[in-house]
Amino acid sequence: MSYLLAHGDRVAGLFGQHVALVAASLAIALAIALPLGIAASRRPRAGAVILGIAGALYTIPSLALLALLVTLLGLGPVTAVVALVVYAQMVLIRGVVAGLRGVDPALVDAARGLGLTAPQALLRVELPAALPVVLGGVRVATVTLVALATVAAWINAGGLGVLLFEGILTQNDDKIVAGSLAAAALAIVADLALRAGERAVRR
Amino acid sequence: MGTPDHAPGARVEFRGVGVRYGDAAAPAVAGVDLAIAAGTFSVLLGPSGCGKSSLLRTINRLVEPTSGTVLIDGVDVRDSDPTTLRRAIGYAIQAVGLFPHYSVARNIAVVPGLLGWDRARIDARVDELLGLMKLEPARYRDRLPRALSGGEAQRVGVARALAAEPRVLLMDEPFAAVDAIVRASLQDEIARVHRELHTTIVFVTHDVDEALRLADRVVVMNAGRVVQDAPPAELLAAPADDFVRSLVGVDAETRQLTLERPLIER
Numbered sequence: 225m226s227y228l229l230a231h232g233d234r235v236a237g238l239f240g241q242h243v244a245l246v247a248a249s250l251a252i253a254l255a256i257a258l259p260l261g262i263a264a265s266r267r268p269r270a271g272a273v274i275l276g277i278a279g280a281l282y283t284i285p286s287l288a289l290l291a292l293l294v295t296l297l298g299l300g301p302v303t304a305v306v307a308l309v310v311y312a313q314m315v316l317i318r319g320v321v322a323g324l325r326g327v328d329p330a331l332v333d334a335a336r337g338l339g340l341t342a343p344q345a346l347l348r349v350e351l352p353a354a355l356p357v358v359l360g361g362v363r364v365a366t367v368t369l370v371a372l373a374t375v376a377a378w379i380n381a382g383g384l385g386v387l388l389f390e391g392i393l394t395q396n397d398d399k400i401v402a403g404s405l406a407a408a409a410l411a412i413v414a415d416l417a418l419r420a421g422e423r424a425v426r427r
Numbered sequence: 428m429g430t431p432d433h434a435p436g437a438r439v440e441f442r443g444v445g446v447r448y449g450d451a452a453a454p455a456v457a458g459v460d461l462a463i464a465a466g467t468f469s470v471l472l473g474p475s476g477c478g479k480s481s482l483l484r485t486i487n488r489l490v491e492p493t494s495g496t497v498l499i500d501g502v503d504v505r506d507s508d509p510t511t512l513r514r515a516i517g518y519a520i521q522a523v524g525l526f527p528h529y530s531v532a533r534n535i536a537v538v539p540g541l542l543g544w545d546r547a548r549i550d551a552r553v554d555e556l557l558g559l560m561k562l563e564p565a566r567y568r569d570r571l572p573r574a575l576s577g578g579e580a581q582r583v584g585v586a587r588a589l590a591a592e593p594r595v596l597l598m599d600e601p602f603a604a605v606d607a608i609v610r611a612s613l614q615d616e617i618a619r620v621h622r623e624l625h626t627t628i629v630f631v632t633h634d635v636d637e638a639l640r641l642a643d644r645v646v647v648m649n650a651g652r653v654v655q656d657a658p659p660a661e662l663l664a665a666p667a668d669d670f671v672r673s674l675v676g677v678d679a680e681t682r683q684l685t686l687e688r689p690l691i692e693r
Contacts, residue, residue, distance in 0.1 A: 328524070330520060330522030333520060333524060334520060334523070335526070337487060337513060337518035337520070337524075337597075338537055338538050338588075339510045340541065344541075352526075353528070
């Protein structure tokens, strides 16, 4: 705990970087996963392909993916964000697909029968009904990204992983504890906040 | 009550309508010719899988016939864009399908909203419909669907279907999921609403008693075909074939007696 107390500013700065890495990755990942998930839920065959690719990417070890991306994009946070976006896809797309497939068919029938267009039915009825499940995917993805983002320090992308790597290199256990505690706290807070969000939309 | 300015019901006509799903061996609907007079209450009656729901859903193009034509007041439904067509036709289903995150008022306002009615007109219409369905507006307007009983939800479903003053109201087993007592009161309500509004109602059910109770004409279907199209009394007195006879069953004479009593004031 002594490092955390003595170098609170530095830990806070790295914490901020960590949050920024995760938030940016999550925003970009959602912007990709939402349309892909909608497409996958509409067309089972395309859905199998999309989920298959996302699943295959998910199985690549994180260090291997980062190393591969560094050869293409160089060191730095952009490369880390790309890797995190790739990892988030499977969980997010699955959440969107499961959410939309779980919508009561009677709701969709009523929406179409009343004269909503397909996009209106999707936006006004299906996505709101799918929201709790979609948010569940966002929550799991967030916690995963908080953990994965520690590895980003390895390619000069900053974040709490910096403390872990420094601690290992200099055999400074205090640094490792400080980094671990901060990352765990972030994961727990994000998890709790998103759980509250899920409950709120489930009502 | 009643809405004097309400547009009277439309005439619905099926000409050689057939529906075949994918590569199913037998068609769901096979060459149906049927005319439903404007302002009448017609009930499509038959066992599950007889094609009655498919036939109903060709009217608002939720199902596209693979052959034949559906006409509303002489106009082919295919001449209208499906969403435009559906906004002019009421639609109520067994599962109700109220939007769970919308209040009762917002659910009822869906179609008027799509049609671009102004706020004041929508609000007035919502209250009028809640009153019509015997739901006190002040109590129900802001409730969410999950705070409604099955019978109340179905009343809201019917109000939503009637919101934009459709000239045709389609009802697919709307009261099948509620208990017998609530069902009887909902049947009374829809019969009264029909008397007040003269909307053409096409109602699907597998419940013989419900059909006899509500219909001006009962259209009995079996295996995708219309086997009899007759007023309730005639259906009981002169069933067209063994299928209809077995459908109306051994209770036919009792049912006939019931019909002759002034139980149903139509």
